[in-house]
Amino acid sequence: MTQRHNPGECEMTLLVQADFDGELDAAQAAALAAHRAECAICREATAALDRVRQALRARALYHRAPEALRARLMAQATPPRIAFARAAVWRRAAASFIAGGAVAAAVMLAVVPPGTPGIADQVFAGHLRALEPGHLEDVLSTDQHTVKPWFDGKLDFAPPVKDLKAEGFPLEGGRLDYLAGRRVAAMVYGRAKHVIDLYAWPEAGADATPTVLERDGYTLVRWRQNGMALWAVSDVERDQLVDFARRWQATP
Amino acid sequence: MRRIDGGRDFESLVLPHLDAAYNLARWLVRDPAAAEDVVQGAVVRALTYFASFRGDNARGWFLQIVRNAAYASMKLDRGLRTVSLAAGDEPGATAPEPADPADDPENALLKARAHESLDRLLAALPVELRETIVLRELEELAYKDIAQITDVPIGTVMSRLWRARRLLAEAAQREAVT
Numbered sequence: 001m002t003q004r005h006n007p008g009e010c011e012m013t014l015l016v017q018a019d020f021d022g023e024l025d026a027a028q029a030a031a032l033a034a035h036r037a038e039c040a041i042c043r044e045a046t047a048a049l050d051r052v053r054q055a056l057r058a059r060a061l062y063h064r065a066p067e068a069l070r071a072r073l074m075a076q077a078t079p080p081r082i083a084f085a086r087a088a089v090w091r092r093a094a095a096s097f098i099a100g101g102a103v104a105a106a107v108m109l110a111v112v113p114p115g116t117p118g119i120a121d122q123v124f125a126g127h128l129r130a131l132e133p134g135h136l137e138d139v140l141s142t143d144q145h146t147v148k149p150w151f152d153g154k155l156d157f158a159p160p161v162k163d164l165k166a167e168g169f170p171l172e173g174g175r176l177d178y179l180a181g182r183r184v185a186a187m188v189y190g191r192a193k194h195v196i197d198l199y200a201w202p203e204a205g206a207d208a209t210p211t212v213l214e215r216d217g218y219t220l221v222r223w224r225q226n227g228m229a230l231w232a233v234s235d236v237e238r239d240q241l242v243d244f245a246r247r248w249q250a251t252p
Numbered sequence: 253m254r255r256i257d258g259g260r261d262f263e264s265l266v267l268p269h270l271d272a273a274y275n276l277a278r279w280l281v282r283d284p285a286a287a288e289d290v291v292q293g294a295v296v297r298a299l300t301y302f303a304s305f306r307g308d309n310a311r312g313w314f315l316q317i318v319r320n321a322a323y324a325s326m327k328l329d330r331g332l333r334t335v336s337l338a339a340g341d342e343p344g345a346t347a348p349e350p351a352d353p354a355d356d357p358e359n360a361l362l363k364a365r366a367h368e369s370l371d372r373l374l375a376a377l378p379v380e381l382r383e384t385i386v387l388r389e390l391e392e393l394a395y396k397d398i399a400q401i402t403d404v405p406i407g408t409v410m411s412r413l414w415r416a417r418r419l420l421a422e423a424a425q426r427e428a429v430t
Contacts, residue, residue: 014410017417021388023395048425052417055370055424056389065274069288073266073295178268 010041020049060153119231120213122179123220127197127233130175130186147174151185159185159200160228167247169196180229189244196234196244203229210245212238221245265302266295269311272391273318279386280322282375290325294318312400319383319401326379358419370423377416384409385416 010016012035018024019032036042148161154176163171169189177186177199184201208224219241221232232248234241266273273294278287294317305313357378374382380402387398399406 014414017410017414018395021395021413048421049417052420052424053389055427056374056385056420058427059371061371061374062271062390063275063278063284063287065270065291066284066288069274069291070267070270073270073292076295181263181267 010039010045012039012042013045016042016045017049020046119180120215120220120222123197123199123231123233124215124218126177126179126186126199127218130177130188130197131195144171147171147187150174151176155183155185157185157202159187160226161185161187162248162251164189164244164247164251167251169244169247191234191236191240191244194234194236196232196236196241198248199231199233200228202227210242210249212242214238223249225249265310265314266298269314272311272315275390276315276318276383276386277322279375279382279390280319280379281325286325287322290321291318293325294321297321309397309400312397315387315401316403358415368423370420370427373420373423377419381412381416381419384412385420388413 012032015024015028015032016036019029024032032042036046144161144163148159151159151161151174159174161171161174165171169191172188172190172195174188175186177184179199180201182201184199187198187200189196189198203224204227205224207226210221210223213220213222218233218235219238221241221244223230223245230245230248232241232245234244236244270291273291274287277290277294278284281287281290294314298314298317301317307313368376374385377385383402384398387393387401388395393401395406395409398409402409404412
């Protein structure tokens with residue numbers, strides 16, 4: 001990147017950039033890596049690209065939407081009254097399940113009637129959306145010490161990022177999502193070839209034991225712990241997701 | 253069932269991408285108040301035309317509307333190159349200047365801004381380079397999404413990214429040292 005008129009003297013430079021941006025497939029990336037081992041220009045180009053990225057990201061250049069704008073837009077949009085009313089019914093139903101079942105069992109099974117709206121819907125929809133190619137993780141890392149700081153500045157709370165690799169649920173990454181009218185943290189865990197999304201956001205109230213919901217082959221386990229609402233969703237077997245929730249709860 | 257003024261469209265389509273919309277608008281028009289106006293106009297437009305939206309990339313579709321609204325707000329035709337070499341570049345104060353065809357405007361930019369800080373340099377980039385690097389490095393979008401939003405082929409995205417990074421490289425190195 002020291003040349004001022006041409007994109008480097010090596011014709012591979014734009015490929016170097018594509019590799020740097022994660023746009024190459026594995027075979028292309030491997031071929032380029034072999035070339036780069038031989039080419040000082042391409043090595044320096046990679047370093048220069050990284051310097052620009054680090055410098056851009058080190059400075060707070062991202063302008064988030066002001067709260068006033070958000071509030072104004074929300075006031076403008078017609079309130080979804082029907083959805084609110086049905087969500088209230090759902091909340092009452094969920095509350096009675098929790099109140100009635102907490103004594104009898106630590107984990108309860110509730111079958112969600114088709115069409116029940118509310119947060120459960122949004123969690124399912126968010127999970128399905130995330131399974132589209134390229135949408136799963138915004139930060140791809142198996143290291144909770146990479147995933148946790150990534151959320152800093154993107155959320156107004158610190159999500160509890162835990163790795164359950166030793167328990168057979170390795171952390172694979174994280175992303176931002178929008179649920180329940182707010183930005184939430186989504187942590188992505190692996191289980192064999194399945195994906196478990198764990199959503200977290202602050203929610204007032206005492207700790208609540210896990211509740212299981214099922215729909216269309218997907219399972220959802222929700223609980224509350226240390227002032228956080230936690231919703232795990234996946235297509236793994238119900239017992240496995242319950243096991244995940246219990247182990248996650250028990251991990252400090 | 254689509255309700256044009258409905259809260260659900262707003263919640264599912266607009267709210268998740270509000271930060272992305274504002275960030276793009278803010279870097280395009282370079283003025284907080286103008287950026288809010290752009291986003292607000294784009295939201296109204298998006299909800300009005302949502303019924304005609306056919307696709308699976310709501311974010312790209314919405315950001316495209318935001319970009320068009322920002323360009324309209326800047327009273328620029330799409331694709332018109334603007335290079336600001338004015339000394340003062342307070343947000344919104346920079347008037348677009350036509351590029352001198354006799355000179356390489358990017359080289360001129362480099363010379364004129366040899367000691368500029370990275371954020372001021374980014375704000376001074378030609379608009380088509382600025383939107384490309386903002387969508388890549390701040391929004392972290394893939395080439396194909398940037399191509400869709402900025403309405404150019406992927407090859408153009410790649411060369412614009414390269415040019416933008418080349419223009420920022422010196423400042424980045426300087427700021428890494430200091």
